Amino acid sequence: MNDMSQDTYVTDDGRTIGGVVMEMKNITLRFGGVVAIKDISFDIRQGEIRAIIGPNGAGKSSMLNVISGFYNPQEGDVFYKGKKRPPMRPYKVAQQGIARTFQNIALFEGMSVLDNVMTGRLHQSNAGILSQALWKGRAEREEVANREAVEKIIDFLEIQSIRKTPVGRLPYGLKKRVELARALAAEPSILLLDEPMAGMNVEEKEDMSRFILDVNDEFGTTIALIEHDMGVVMDLSDRVVVMDYGKKIGDGTPDEVRNNQDVIDAYLGVAHD
Amino acid sequence: MPDQLVFGMEVFLNGLMAGVLYALVALGFVLIYKASGIFNYAQGVMALFSALTLVGIMEGQVPFGHIINAVFGTEIHHFGWHVPAFAAILLTMGVMVLLAICVQKFVFRHLVGQEPIILFMATIGLAYFLEGVGDLMWGSEIKKLDVGLPQGINSAIDEATLGMFGYGFFIDNLDIVATLIATLLVITLVIFSQYTKQGRAMRAVADDHQAALSVGVSLNFVWVMVWSVAGFVALVAGIMWGTKSGVQFSLSLIALKALPVLMLGGFTSIPGAIVGGLIIGVGEKLFEFAVGPLVGGATENWFAYVLALVFLVFRPQGLFGEKIIERV
Secondary structure, three states: OOOOOOOOOEOOOOOEEEEEEEEEEEEEEEEEEEEEEEEEEEEEEOOOEEEEEEOOOOOHHHHHHHHHHOOOOOOEEEEEEEEEEOOHHHHHHHHHEEEOOOOOOOOOOOEEEHHHHHOOOHHHOOHHHHHHOOOOOHHHHHHHHHHHHHHHHHHHOOOHHHOOHHHHOOOOOHHHHHHHHHHHHOOOOOOEEEOOOOOOOOHHHHHHHHHHHHHHHHHHHHHHHEOOOOHHHHHOEEEEEEEEEOOOEEEOOOOHHOOOOOHHHHHHHHOOO | OOHHHHHHHHHHHHHHHHHHHHHHHHHHHHHHHHHHOOOOOOHHHHHHHHHHHHHHHHHHOOOHHHHHHHHOOOOEOOOOOOOOOOHHHHHHHHHHHHHHHHHHHHHHHOOOOHHHHHHHHHHHHHHHHHHHHHHHHHOOOOEOOOOOOOOOOOOHHHHHHHHOOOOOOOOOOHHHHHHHHHHHHHHHHHHHHOOHHHHHHHHHHHHHHHHHHHHHOOOHHHHHHHHHHHHHHHHHHHHHHHHHOOOOOHHHHHHHHHHHHHHHHHOOHHHHHHHHHHHHHHHHHHHHHOOOHHHHHHHHHHHHHHHHHHHHHHOOOOOOOOOOOOOO
């Protein structure tokens, strides 16, 4: 990484964007003969909201899965906090401070909302098993601290009223919010959101957008999100990567991207020749 | 007090004790089923295997003695030492953890995401494999297991009831010990799964693999842990049953008695396994006592299964099973 990338700047609305936390370098991902991602590079900076957009099948979700360790790319390197990251299993990636949500929601349906969010803090506790069982010393302090942090997030996302409800009984929009709460509970360095607005009505979309902005503003969380709905993304994000057919066709501020001819073509469906 | 009632009380108490032993086996099933969705047919064989190993270690038997002798023409059977019971139990636990690691590494790791029926078939294979390995390692003759648990009639209860009803109850000391140990075991397991980080991780994995990965839980680690805990429960059950009726092949068949217990209690509930075990234990003993003479006896063979069948009709998720929530 060069020195330029470490520069910090202040956005129009007064948030400070720091240096590069994560850099993807020449990532190529293949499934058999199918190339899902072709030689893509981009970076994510501290404190920003970074969007990855593109039409369906562009390889956005694959890219998110590469970042979160669910897929390991055949070529290219991932740099995290300045260090090259070796191929890694998803749970290790999560332990390193990269939390995520899923497009199709992956929650613990049988557990209550509170328990679900508490699992987000699993790797925040280091007390010995005996200490935990006896509820003494370190375990007690950790559990109390964990509960406090979790309650704060639950308040923040306005899901206090359903704290004790089993997640299986919740409607779709609330489930999405609980999943966001669980990811936030891990106090991630980078929060990955896989189509946070998919399948929502306008009102729910507005709520979710507000929560994403608030999370970023309040906790300073770095957020990388995927969306295929361009309108939503342009209002939310600081910088946007545009993908099409596994390739990067644009990268920059929403305004830059909006005026990029390749991006317009991809979205309006100009014949590829 | 009429004689029938007094006898009935004795039968009831003995039924409770028998129920505790059923519950012990059922517990092993519940643990693995909860955490991995695998119905572990091999649980009974695991109890047998752990009891065999325990006896073998205590007696200083040479593992795979028969094969070694056959191949090298030697005549070794024993190392010539005896290991104290407590140390032997610890060593056996080590063997069960090793077994858990192997089961995960060589079998279930390769079957992640497969249909439940395939996982079930794998455990049947595992059961026969383990049975064979147990025989090869320690021989197939019936063995006596004595880890120093008290056995025989409890004279205090005998005398007290003799004074009260004019008839002394026969309650086996071993059953009393088994009850105490089972209670302790269950309390430990509940605390473990509800209040520790590892327990929470276990419940997370049981619920959703992908979600568990995304919050930093290693599936492999949790599964090895679960199989180890199930191995530990199998060992406790193996010690109890082995002390009671000798370490022999039929020990593995107690797994079949655990099935109706599970249907009553629900496959996913630890308290369910306990209550289910007690109901079956008491139910079959009382039924045999009350109805047995009228129908020519031997009702204990089928009572539990019929009761389970009735439960399947009216409450398929069992007494304490997780409610089946369906959203359309």
